[in-house]
Amino acid sequence: MEKTMNLTLRVWRQKNRLDVGKFVEYKLENISEDSSFLEMLDILSEQLVEGGHEPVAFDHDCREGICGMCSMTINGVPHGPEGGITACQLHMRHFHDGQIITIEPWRAKPFPVIKDLVVDRTAMDKIIQAGGFITGRAGSAVDANAMPIDKQTADYAMDAAACIGCGACVAACPNASAMLFTAAKVAHMNSLPQGKAEKNRRSLAMVTTMDGEGFGGCTNIGECEAACPKGIPLDMIAQLNRDYALAQVKNFFQPVL
Amino acid sequence: MCSLCSFFKSTIGRKILMALSGLVLVLFVLGHMLGNLQIFLGAEVINAYAHKLHHVLPSSGLWAIRLFLLGTVAVHIWTAISLTLDNRKARPQGYEHDKPIQASYGARTMRMSGVILLFFILFHIAHYTARVVPSMEYGEEGVLSETMVPLVKHGEVVMKEGEPIMTFNVNDMMVQGFDVWWVSVFYIIATGLLCLHLSHGFSSMFQSVGLRNTLWRKRLDQAALVYGWVVFLGFAVIPVACLTNILEVDPTGGAAEPVAAITETLHK
Known part of the structure; x- marks a missing residue:
């Protein structure tokens, strides 16, 4: 039987370039440890849409670590805690039940935030x-x-x-x-x-x-x-x-x- | 834009200037440490060394070297400030979850150690070069009354036109200066920070001028640590030796025995 975990996410939400932006906390339950980090965010977005809210915007494309689109700082580390991979190659098995995960966009003046976790x-x-x-x-x-x-x-x-x-x-x-x-x-x-x-x-x-x-x-x-x-x-x-x-x-x- | 202007304006150009000025200071620090350690060879040795430093070149040459070193410090500080300002501008909003992945403490605190070292250098120059720190002046009214002692070389007083050459008693200046406990503590902390600063800077300067690769990065990082500790121990041992009375004042500047010998010869 696959293991599941409950998580608390603190996600940077910002409507557009001009918005100030803030962290919003979300609770996620029964996330499979076999799901990838981006799949976990997809599940969050589906729940948000079902509840009538805006999904979390984030960049992604190939989801196999070669396109370079995914860009998020996970608990202070770009692409998350596992070295040598992109965020899309990161799996939830590297996190534990009850963990608080902070997700921020790339922070740099030449990289203005377009929306949520998407930067230019x-x-x-x-x-x-x-x-x-x-x-x-x-x-x-x-x-x-x-x-x-x-x-x-x-x-x-x-x-x-x-x-x-x-x-x-x-x-x-x-x-x-x-x-x-x-x-x-x-x-x-x-x-x-x-x-x-x-x-x-x-x-x-x-x-x-x-x-x-x-x-x-x-x-x-x-x-x-x-x-x-x-x-x-x-x-x-x-x-x-x-x-x-x-x-x-x-x-x-x-x-x- | 002129090519030199573009070099100075670029981040890499300023880093190269920082590395080159750093190299001069790294070498100066080693020379200064080796010079200072001569105090353990006796008052006459350190006094003769100080006399030589002041007289081997004409005073214009001495001042040229002093200005060159001060200019080097100025370049180091200017590049540090201007790069720091640019770097701050590049990251207007920081991370909430902000922790380094692998960067060493010394590498992350170069600005802190650098600023404290600047204040230390200013104090050090006022203390021992200009000798103008209140209550720690040397001269007739200050800590030391007898500041001039005969110059001694190879166990003999150096004479010129029948008179002994008089020189400043650096030995007593150092010993008495470090007998003030908080001065010694400040010097030891500052040299500790110098060790921290060098533990990153020594290796980093090779990277900035493009003379480092993965193999040599490991070697240079280790060399930087060794160099930092050598400099720390070499400098810190002097205030420690003064506080523990291993080094003591010698109002004759090491001239007691040669003078006695001369007197003895005269009596014969």
Whole structure:
């Protein structure tokens, strides 16, 4: 027989961008430990709708940890207490009967709350628009190994490319810094031969946009790495710092931007 | 925008400045500690060392170094304040359920330890460099009446044109300064905070300039802890030794024996 639990939820409710917002407490009974965290929220929303209330708005799409849409801070930790997963991959078996669960949206100035737990993450798209691409026309796909890339570099770029852009790093950082996100995108592009040609321009443009969007600075404390569902390491922030510094030096002598 | 302006305006640029100024201060702190520890080698050694620091360069050179160090502190403080203000702006509304996942206490309290250290540095300069802390001045009316002692090197009084070179009795200044218990307690707490500050800062500066990876992060974090403890123990041992009378005042500045020897030679 499956185990069930009774929970007290404290959920951030906010009608729209202008609303002040507040925590509202809900009691949920007989939640299966096999249900996912988002399914538990679906059950809550169904009960709310049945009672004639507004359901809790939250972002979700693939529900298998690859789209990066789900975004909620569960008991103070982005994507919840289990490391290396997104909120949609979190299951209720990691909670216990009678637990009080506080659910808040990502908190950052560049991420305004649209409704309840849904935030606007356009600021991250703008960072990508500033340099997260390769300008040259790619044409049709070349043969797989036409361009030799050593295994270590390929793995490193692949690790960086694992970033799903969910924004948990920003949410976890006490400074709401987007360094880990930007670093992953820069590391991904700057490491491979196709992206290297525009390395300096990219590093400068993406960091400038990141700062301009109102994200904070990095204090090297590593909360982002701990919260990242894809395990992007702090190494990549070090690489971003290095690439940015070198790009600034080159830009000083011969403007690249 | 000029490229230098954009560098100083960017968060990464300011972090690099913080790291570089931090590196200068980290090295200064080690040198300062090693210099201070010479007090255990005898009054004449620490006095000769202080004399050398003041006279090895012309006074303009000494002031250049002092201004460079003060400028470094100023850069460190400016970057800290401006980055903190930006960081606060980036998170106008905090979490209700706010607890760190893994960040160390030292890393989360850099601003607290930094601000207290700033006050400590100001007090320290007023106390031992400018010597203007009320009731703790050194001079005719202050704690010490005899402040000038002969310079002693290799067990002999250094003479110049038939007169002994006189130098400030740093040994007695330190011992008597630390005999005030609350001053010693403040120094010990401040060096403890310095240890805390360095336990994050020492490793963090490598990250800020891009010279750290997962392997070296572990090594540098351990090195930071070791460095912090070495600096703490190296500094704190002096006030402790003064309070426990292991270090004592020497109004002759270590010149008693050489002077006796000279007198003996003269008598022969």
